[in-house]
Amino acid sequence: VDRRQRQMCIRDSVDTVNETTLILDVNGVGYLLSCGRQTLSNLPPKGGKTVLYVETLMKAEQLTLYGFGSNQEKGCFNTLMTVQGVGGRMALAVLSALTPDKLFQAISTQEPTLLTQADGVGPKLANRIVRELKDKAGGLLSSDNLVTSIEHTAHQTNAAHSSEAVSALLNLGYRRAEAIEAVAKAQMDAGEGATLNTIIPLALKKLAQGGVK
8 A cells, every 4th residue: 555654843732632632723724633642641731832743644545644742752653663564553552652762672672561561562563563673773762862761771870881882882883773782781780880891891792692683
């Protein structure tokens, strides 16, 4: 089925909010947007101004607008739809259950059970998502949130070491997703207060041993 995509950002007044949709009043014209629970929960009251990042999908003759509270969330939506069997509705269900950083955690640490929190996502689909997106995990987060998510996954408080270690692996030619995962696992093994000189060799060792895929 032919599907075309257009992207835009719209800003104006909240009109009507339902369980899964929102009507945004833009200069007197109402736009019906399908939104995840997290986006809807962060909206201002009726009449309040908001900015939504919009993905427009056309499948056959049906046009659907999807709204997101951040460009990062919209990027996650598009990434999820690259997985076989995941369409707009399913991708939105995942983002209703998981924030982008939680989705990053599920993919980078290969934890499909986190994805089964989403409505309609069973173990088989969850495993397919983490498998097909394992090399795209780094792209799920903006640069501002990348180090924060590494810290959360690895229970590590030294953000500078995380960022520098990932950069070092990238400079050696490793992919971003595997570099992030290797650093996170190295930090978990090294524990609190690990230095950069400890983290990088551990991460390289895991990569060499095939502990990161």
